[in-house]
Amino acid sequence: MTALVTRGLSKRYGDVNVVDGLDLSIERGELYGFLGPNGAGKTTTIRMALGLIRPSGGEVELLGEPVFDGGASAALARTGAMIEEPAFYRFLSGRRNLEAFARAGGDGDDVRRRLARIDEVLGLVGLSEAATKRVKAYSQGMRQRLGIALALLGEPEILVLDEPTNGLDPAGMREIRRLLRRLADGGTTVFVSSHLLAEVEAMCDRVGVLSRGRLVAEGTPGALRGISVQVRVEVDDVAKALEVLAAIEGVEASAEGGVVRVRLGGGASAARVNAGLVSAGVAVSALVPERASLEDVFLSLVEDDGVQG
Amino acid sequence: MVFRVEWAKALRRWRTYLIAAALGGIPVLIVIAVKLSPPDATASGDAPPFLLQIVRNGLFAPLTGLAVIQPFFLPLAAGLFAGDAIAGEAQGGTLRYLLVRPVRRSRLVLAKYAAAMTLLAILLLWVVACGLFWGGIVFGLRPLPTLSGTTLSVAQACLRILGAAAYIFLGVSGIAAIGLFVSSLTDSGPGATVATVILGIASEILDQIPSLHVIHPYLPTHGWLAFSDLFRFPVEWGGMRGGLVVSAAYTAIFLVAALLAFSRKDVVA
Numbered sequence: 001m002t003a004l005v006t007r008g009l010s011k012r013y014g015d016v017n018v019v020d021g022l023d024l025s026i027e028r029g030e031l032y033g034f035l036g037p038n039g040a041g042k043t044t045t046i047r048m049a050l051g052l053i054r055p056s057g058g059e060v061e062l063l064g065e066p067v068f069d070g071g072a073s074a075a076l077a078r079t080g081a082m083i084e085e086p087a088f089y090r091f092l093s094g095r096r097n098l099e100a101f102a103r104a105g106g107d108g109d110d111v112r113r114r115l116a117r118i119d120e121v122l123g124l125v126g127l128s129e130a131a132t133k134r135v136k137a138y139s140q141g142m143r144q145r146l147g148i149a150l151a152l153l154g155e156p157e158i159l160v161l162d163e164p165t166n167g168l169d170p171a172g173m174r175e176i177r178r179l180l181r182r183l184a185d186g187g188t189t190v191f192v193s194s195h196l197l198a199e200v201e202a203m204c205d206r207v208g209v210l211s212r213g214r215l216v217a218e219g220t221p222g223a224l225r226g227i228s229v230q231v232r233v234e235v236d237d238v239a240k241a242l243e244v245l246a247a248i249e250g251v252e253a254s255a256e257g258g259v260v261r262v263r264l265g266g267g268a269s270a271a272r273v274n275a276g277l278v279s280a281g282v283a284v285s286a287l288v289p290e291r292a293s294l295e296d297v298f299l300s301l302v303e304d305d306g307v308q309g
Numbered sequence: 310m311v312f313r314v315e316w317a318k319a320l321r322r323w324r325t326y327l328i329a330a331a332l333g334g335i336p337v338l339i340v341i342a343v344k345l346s347p348p349d350a351t352a353s354g355d356a357p358p359f360l361l362q363i364v365r366n367g368l369f370a371p372l373t374g375l376a377v378i379q380p381f382f383l384p385l386a387a388g389l390f391a392g393d394a395i396a397g398e399a400q401g402g403t404l405r406y407l408l409v410r411p412v413r414r415s416r417l418v419l420a421k422y423a424a425a426m427t428l429l430a431i432l433l434l435w436v437v438a439c440g441l442f443w444g445g446i447v448f449g450l451r452p453l454p455t456l457s458g459t460t461l462s463v464a465q466a467c468l469r470i471l472g473a474a475a476y477i478f479l480g481v482s483g484i485a486a487i488g489l490f491v492s493s494l495t496d497s498g499p500g501a502t503v504a505t506v507i508l509g510i511a512s513e514i515l516d517q518i519p520s521l522h523v524i525h526p527y528l529p530t531h532g533w534l535a536f537s538d539l540f541r542f543p544v545e546w547g548g549m550r551g552g553l554v555v556s557a558a559y560t561a562i563f564l565v566a567a568l569l570a571f572s573r574k575d576v577v578a
Contacts, residue, residue, distance in 0.1 A: 050409045052576040076411035083409070087402025091322050100314045105410035150406065 001064065003028045003158045003189035004049060008058035011044050011213075018044045020213035021058070026191055028157075031184035033200030033221075034193040036210035037302055042193040043084055045210070046162050049191075050081055063157060077106060080156030082164055086147025088135040094146050095122065095131040101150055114153050121149040124179065140167035148176065158189040165199060177203045197298050211302045224297055231270045233260040234286040235277060244280040248272060261290075311412055315424035325428075328389065332382055332432055336374030336440035340367075340447050366451045368466050370444025371437040372540075375470075375477055378436060379533060383481050384509030386432055390425035391488035392505035395571065397498030399578040414572050422489050422564060429481055433474045441467070459542040473536040476549055480536075483529040483559030484509045490563040493571040496578040526551065529559045 004026040011019040019041040026032045036042050047053040049060050051067045060067040065075040088097040095118060102114035122128050125145035135143065144167050151159055164180070165173040181203050184190045194200050200207050201221045209217040209224070217224055235241040238255050245253035245260070250268035254261050262273055270289055277284050319325045347364045395418070398404035407417060444450070453466035461469065488505035495501050512530040515521055525531050532552020538545040 047405075047575075047577070050405075051411075052405055052408060054573070054575060073411050073413065076409055079409065081406075081409045083405050085402065087406060089318060089401070089403060092318065096317075096321070100317060101406060101410055103317075104311050104314045104407055105412040 001028050002026060002061070003030070003063060004160075004191055005061040006045070006049065006058060009045065009048060009055055009060060010057040011041075011048060011053065012056040017213050019048070019055075022210075022213065022215055024208060024215070026158075026189060028189050029184060029187050031180060031190045031203060031205045032192070033204035033207040034191060034210060035195070035197065035200050035207055035298065036193075037195055040210040040302075041213040042195075042210055043162055044213075046081075046083055046160055046191075046193060049160060050079070050083065051076065052083070077110060077154065078157045079160060080151035080154060080158070081160045082147045082151050083160075083162050085166065086143050086150065088143065088146065090136040091134060093132045093134050094127055094138070094142075094149075097135060097146065098122070098150060098153060102153060110154070113155070117153055117155065121152045124152060125149045126175070141169065141172055144168055145172075145176075148179075152183075156188065158191065159183065161190070161192045163193055163195070165194075165196070173199070209298060209301050216301045217297075230290040231262045231264060231273060232286070232288045232290050233262055233273065233277070233284060234258070235260060236283040236285070240280070241277055241282050244276055244282060245273065248276050311407070311417055311420035312424055312427075315420065316427075319424075319428060324389070328386060328432065329435055332378055332386070332436050333439040335377055335382070336370045336436060337443050339373050339377065339440075340370050340443045344447055364448065366453060367441070367444030367446070367448035368450055368453050368463070368470070370448070371440025371470050372473065374436045374440040375433070375473060375536075379477055379480075380513055381510065383429075383477070384484055384506050386429055387425070387481050387485045387488050387509065388502040388505035390428045391422065391485040392492050392501040392503075393498045394421035394425055394489055395492040396495045396501035397492075399496040399576070400498045402578065404578060405576055408576060415568055418489065418493065418564075418568050418571050421492075422486065422567075425485050425489070426478075426482060429485065430478050433478050437470060437474050441470075453540070455540050455542045456537065457542040461540075469539045472539050476536040476539070476552070477533070480530070480533045480552055480556050483556040483563070484512075486560040486563035486567070487529070490567040490570065493567045493574065527555065529555060531555060 002025050004024065006022050006024045009019055009022040009024075010017060022041075022045060024045075034042055034045070044053060048055050049062060049067065051072060054068060062072050063075040063078055065072040067075070088094075089100060092100060098118045098121070099115060102118070103111055106114070119128070122131050125148050127142065127145050127149060130138065130142060135146065138146065144164070148161070148164055151161060159180070161180075165176050168176060177199065180190050180192060184205070192200070192204070204221060206219065207221055207224055208215050233241065238258060238260060241260050242253050242255060245251050245262060248268060250264065251273065252263040264270065264273070270287060274284055274287055343364060395404065398407065408414065441450070450463050452463060453461045455461060484505065487508055488501065491504045491508075492501040509530060512528045513533075516525055516528050516531050532548060532555055535548030535552050538548050
């Protein structure tokens with residue numbers, strides 16, 4: 001069963017398509033990384049998924065309920081969210097803020113359940129001691145933690161987090177990544193946006209890359225890296241090798257010194273390259289895969305798209 | 310319930326106590342000023358009649374207090390409570406977290422209005438209580454002469470003063486609804502507050518311009534002063550009835566407008 005689905009989701013402001021025909025399908029229990037540079041449309045997508053912004057086209061389903069036309073109150077009650085930065089009543093303490101949001105909606109049982117969980121979620125994010133301080137006095141990192149605590153308060157089936165590690169130090173980032181991984185392993189669906197590659201690469205089951213409102217790539221971090229694997233080939237006859245490789249589909253070859261660098265795209269594989277060269281009589285003395293970092297892939301996807309768009 | 314949360318928030322906010330201290334201080338100031346330099350009832354033509362009477366009767370303190378806060382402080386309070394209600398949450402970013410809690414948009418608008426009106430009612434009662442207390446201590450409470458020359462017992466007079474507070478409360482409901490509508494349109498809390506105060510005061514100013522008499526009956530503040538008719542014998546209901554109809558109309562129109570505007574709004578703050 002899917003936790004979050006968008007079909008042809010679009011948002012247009014004037015002439016600009018902030019989100020442009022987005023199709024997403026997030027499975028239950030999946031930790032999905034929503035990656036894209038700032039301004040790619042991540043936050044707008046999240047706001048539409050949570051019913052804050054009305055789409056110009058397409059539809060959203062959250063936990064099986066349509067978000068618009070009928071409203072997704074029941075689904076939202078089972079969703080934990082952080083949208084852009086966390087926001088609180090500055091004159092209330094961290095604990096009183098959680099109490100206020102617990103009491104603001106839902107029925108009696110739901111409110112009691114949330115109130116009873118306050119200590120637990122404050123402990124989870126490491127804010128037990130600062131709980132009685134006014135949020136006014138919190139550092140950005142503490143606010144971020146309180147935002148995550150609020151998102152966890154209702155024991156959500158799906159967490160939608162917009163750049164959750166913003167403002168945290170490296171140790172804090174790691175802590176939050178581990179927490180999200182643990183939640184996902186426990187069956188919670190986690191949809192997390194980020195402009196930091198290392199972050200999603202380290203923890204996500206699947207990554208979608210958003211650029212200019214469109215999904216330009218999607219897959220496991222490993223598969224995405226494989227989108228553009230580079231192979232270093234050492235041969236006896238560079239000129240002939242280039243000639244042979246030019247005929248193989250999905251291959252881009254270039255010579256650098258005595259070495260041929262081959263970029264594999266589409267369905268081409270290193271084995272194909274080897275077989276092609278050998279059968280054409282080129283002796284291959286070494287064939288070394290040089291995996292591009294996901295960052296290279298990401299930048300190339302986003303940049304290519306930028307040139308076209 | 311958003312209403313309950315509003316209440317908890319108001320109680321932990323300095324703003325609430327500052328406004329209470331400022332408005333509760335007004336009848337106190339009146340009492341002190343009159344005590345220190347009693348107006349000469351026989352000679353002076355400048356002092357308002359209420360102030361002339363106060364020397365002899367503490368019952369005039371709550372009444373004068375209400376009359377003094379109505380033209381400016383009351384629209385200001387309406388701006389702070391209703392004007393800031395949604396825009397302030399938008400500005401602070403908490404609006405999006407309330408909506409995904411989830412709180413239905415229509416429910417949020419109505420709860421915010423109910424919370425603002427409750428705070429306004431408490432403020433008015435507070436002004437009456439402060440006036441009665443300090444007026445009673447300094448000048449004593451005596452039967453009250455009406456504007457028609459008859460006399461009301463202290464208990465009857467207190468009842469009429471509460472009636473006046475209730476009328477003033479219903480009168481400001483229209484301005485509060487306008488404030489809530491403005492609040493649903495913008496993401497700036499102070500902007501919505503100021504806009505509400507300005508609209509209220511603009512209405513009072515337009516009401517004073519004789520050449521605009523055609524529109525006077527339709528201004529939200531036109532009937533505000535009719536509460537003084539409660540202190541005639543017999544009570545004249547005509548002015549207050551008109552004022553209540555206008556207030557009810559403004560309240561209904563702008564509450565519906567706020568509900569419609571907010572239900573369609575893209576929440577990007």
